[in-house]
Amino acid sequence: MTEPGSTEPDTAEPTLRKDAALNRERLIEAGRDLFAKRGLSATLNDVARHAGVGVGTAYRRFANKDELIDAILERQNQEMEAVLRSALAEPDPWDGLVLYMERASAIQAVDRGMSQIFTGRHSCKVSYDETRDRLAPLVDEVAARARNSGQLRTDVTGTDLIFIQVALSAVATVALDGHQPTDRQDTSELYHRYLWILLDGLRADRDPSPLPVPPLSVDDTHELLRTEA
Incomplete structure (x- = not known):
């Protein structure tokens, strides 16, 4: 004083x-x-x-820890929004979709906590709804650009891209937690193999099989991924 x-x-x-x-x-x-x-x-x-x-x-x-997790989630939302806007700035819509999927999957593959947050295994309703409202429209736009350009299957939506990332996060978790083969040094990149297999399946220039289940809406996707603490 x-x-x-x-x-x-x-x-x-x-x-x-x-x-x-x-x-x-x-x-x-x-x-x-x-x-x-x-x-x-x-x-x-x-x-x-x-x-x-x-x-x-x-x-x-x-x-409490939840408040810290929410602060980290906000930081991650900023980073993911930057990735999505970079994807939308790509002149070629397919290149933008690939950029988004590669960068988002790479971030989640090395971060157990983010993978848990991303799949809704730990976040409160308010913060998770904010993530949906902030990022989901951008993911939808990435998918819509690729669809409208004729490069993405007409039956693939933004929520499909989200669930592909959920699947790749599971592959990355197995690679991180599993017993490492002595003759392989690349298991941390295993998710990348499956990303490209899945990307090939998303291309419109293939002869696609009919999908047996329709896509979820954005609200249904986030309701399914969110679990109550």
Whole structure:
């Protein structure tokens, strides 16, 4: 505090705000790193230790682990939105679809926590609905551009692209958690093989088989993927 009548600036409060913001950022980055390696079973105490801050500091920035996960989800939404907008900026709609699928799958393949969040295994209704409202229209647009150009099967929708990513996340999880073959160093890239098999199946210039089940709507997709905590 400054003395009455003093013209000295009170720097204590700005310093506290700066420290609080820095600690919050440390916790978000530490949470992303720890959840990526261990999944969402890691606790807020674990994250605090990983960030190098006190447990009390962690709980001042985030009331519980779910609040931290929501903050990480917001950061991931920003990154995925950037990927989608890059895909939509591609002159060739098929190249845009491939860019989106490759980058999104690559991000999820190395991040257990994001894979769990993406498949709805840990997020509250409000934050997950925000993800749907923010990203689903862009995914739909990626699919629509490729359909309208005649490159994507006419019966494939944006929600189909989402479920392909869910399937690839499962492949990536098996590759991360399974016993590694001694003569292979590329199992972390196994999902990429199946991505390209699936991409070939999405092309309109093939002779497609009729699909036995219609696609889900956006709302139905996110209802199915979301589980209540």
